[in-house]
Amino acid sequence: MSRYVRPYGDTTGDGMVQTSFTLPIPFGPKADGAAQQLANKMGMDPAMVVHSHPIGDDFTFFVVYGSVKHIVDMDDVKVVEREYPLLTPSEVNTTLKKVLRRKLVVVGGCIGTDAHTVGIDAILNIKGFAGEKGLEYYRELKVVNLGAQVSVPELVRSARAEKADAVLISQVVTQRDAHILNTQEMSAAFREAMGDKRPLLVAGGPRFDPLMAGELGVDRVFSRGTTPGEVASYLVHAMQEKKGVAA
Template sequence: MSIVRPYGDTTGDGMVQLSFTLPVPHGKRAEGAAAQLANKMGMDPALVVHSKPMGTDFTFFVVYGRVQHLVDTDQVEVVERDYPLLTPKEVNAAVKERLRRRMVVVGGCIGTDAHTVGIDAILNIKGFAGEKGLEYYRELKVVNLGAQVSVPELVERARAESADAVLVSQVVTQRDAHLLNTREMSAAFRESFADDTRPLLVVGGPRFDETMASELGVDRVFGRGTTPGEVASFLVHRVTSAVAA
């Protein structure tokens, strides 16, 4: 069945839970404003099940209510994994056999983003979700530039290291800064490298849409929850395929 409705208390009852903040002091009027907003968003009835003051002039709400909207799962667009998921041993073997040298990966956070938790989760040996980061792979040379890396600095370091891939993380962003930064970065690499020498460009972060890779000018976009193993497997798949071609 491709047409579905939200499930709350019983199958297909359309019940959903929504949280948001309004610039209204905590109180009855604030709760009424929250219910009004939820109604305008299509929730009917809408019940304010939780409200909490956020300072003196703001209130946080959780609203529970019914929506009439249907979801057609056949119309959902996602990026499916089109490469095999490899173990660290298999990654090392593939790089050694097909590339015949260590694969070079340069990574960092560009722009004003000082939050390195994303890039560190993928690159650092401690890894993420029980998986070791790319530093653990003996056939990968990892250069982690850290936070607040300028685009020219990233391009220059990628050139100096003869990078096969460049990984960029954007975690803390405002006003779509992650999209602007990514477009600037991809344009700079395309200007500085010929198509056959440009490193693979990969970006990731919780606010990225994985379907926007071509629009952003990068080779792959990874969203929240991505593990080091997924990234390593993708890099091996793309880099070694390019060499074979």
């Protein structure tokens, strides 16, 4: 892999990118000109408005294609690498039975005002996501799905009542960084209520950055595209570390 890379459009290293956005301007030639000016200020030169259409009377949606001069230094790219193997459901069940000698208890839900359970349901419900069955399918997992708009005190109470090993929270639709504030409130509440005996705290949602775990006060952050198998494999890995068992 090359250390330095540029976007690829028509030819290698030509820097061509495509972006889309909406401006609060009525559809027409002046709107296209405004979109091109914005693209130029974003560093696209030349920039071409390849598509535009009105959204109501006072807004226009644009697709712009153009070249950027920026170069990516791969040595500066920071991500969270998966440090544990992906396990099959059978391997998850076998390992948990050996390590815990009981079912691992998972409590999950959407906290705050978020009413969209699609994310947490994809991970917890047996129907699963991306061809993988959810955590309810795993024989050695006990799953408690609290659903949507769960308050932090309710989540803490449920986790304590169920003697949860792990708490999974989801934030899908958020505004003004509510997903960050809600998660920080949640982690602080668990620290205050349980201290070092708190369960594993796992946050997930499309706007989360996996690098934010420390800032959020949680043990793991999963972003878009995460499958139930990845979460189950992480829980096994975390339980093995907690028990001091080699993988």
